[in-house]
Amino acid sequence: MSEEVSPVFQAGLAQLGLSPQVGEAFVRYRQELLEWNARFNLTAIKDPEEVMLKHFLDSLSLLQVYARPQNVRLLDIGTGPGFPGLPLKIARPDWHVTLIEATGKKTLFLQHMVDVLQLKNVEIIHGRAEEIAHKSAYRGAYDLVTARAVTALAGLLECSAPFCKVGGTILLPKKGDMTDEFTQGKRAASQLGLRLKADTPVTLPGLNDGRRLLHWEQQKPCPPQYPRAWAVLTKNPLG
Numbered sequence: 001m002s003e004e005v006s007p008v009f010q011a012g013l014a015q016l017g018l019s020p021q022v023g024e025a026f027v028r029y030r031q032e033l034l035e036w037n038a039r040f041n042l043t044a045i046k047d048p049e050e051v052m053l054k055h056f057l058d059s060l061s062l063l064q065v066y067a068r069p070q071n072v073r074l075l076d077i078g079t080g081p082g083f084p085g086l087p088l089k090i091a092r093p094d095w096h097v098t099l100i101e102a103t104g105k106k107t108l109f110l111q112h113m114v115d116v117l118q119l120k121n122v123e124i125i126h127g128r129a130e131e132i133a134h135k136s137a138y139r140g141a142y143d144l145v146t147a148r149a150v151t152a153l154a155g156l157l158e159c160s161a162p163f164c165k166v167g168g169t170i171l172l173p174k175k176g177d178m179t180d181e182f183t184q185g186k187r188a189a190s191q192l193g194l195r196l197k198a199d200t201p202v203t204l205p206g207l208n209d210g211r212r213l214l215h216w217e218q219q220k221p222c223p224p225q226y227p228r229a230w231a232v233l234t235k236n237p238l239g
């Protein structure tokens, strides 16, 4: 194990049942992220240990509740420099991962990381989730859909549900008090064919600051009119 992997990050990997060897890929990911950040402004987090914990381990926290190891089709909406989709791909190399990102410079970085880490079965889409969601190839196509820090809960659910298989999972990392968002999100969920299955606190080392995972189950197909245009779904949430 590289000395650059802190004991806290190692403890997080161990708690998730991940091999210490995956730490090496994260050290490389961090190096590239911080180098590219100087030119492209990819992340506000610049402290090396904070990158390991608040970006990488926080992304991996989804494995706390989604333990299915094989043949998962994962979609990450608004992935930015890859969170949480790319750390999950590193931890679960057999997953098929699609990353949607609206900003071109971020997709260039994502492709660079896929090349550097020699990851297979990663599809990077430069585009807007609310438009891609209406393409038949992507509709109802994913076992697991996620998005971190993209928009408020109701809008996130409206963007995520169309991509999710019936019986599939939408898993959203959230932080802090979100009472109003939650009320609105639950109302939106009923129109999107979703049910809240669990609301689980993140219990990983270094992340005990009110993080939680909202776990939704797609009970029936999402109605075809969703998602609406971004300006509509963010300003007038369902419900």
Ligand SMILES: C[S@@+](CC[C@H](N)C(=O)[O-])C[C@H]1O[C@@H](n2cnc3c(N)ncnc32)[C@H](O)[C@@H]1O
Pocket (backbone or CB within 6 Å): 077, 078, 079, 080, 081, 082, 083, 084, 100, 101, 102, 103, 106, 127, 128, 129, 130, 147, 148, 149, 150, 230
């Ligand atoms: C605050 S960043 C979060 C990035 C990453 N998920 C994370 O947690 O660090 C939000 C990202 O979502 C992207 N984004 C916003 N709206 C989007 C949309 N409608 N479709 C695709 N990407 C979108 C932005 O370009 C930006 O990179």
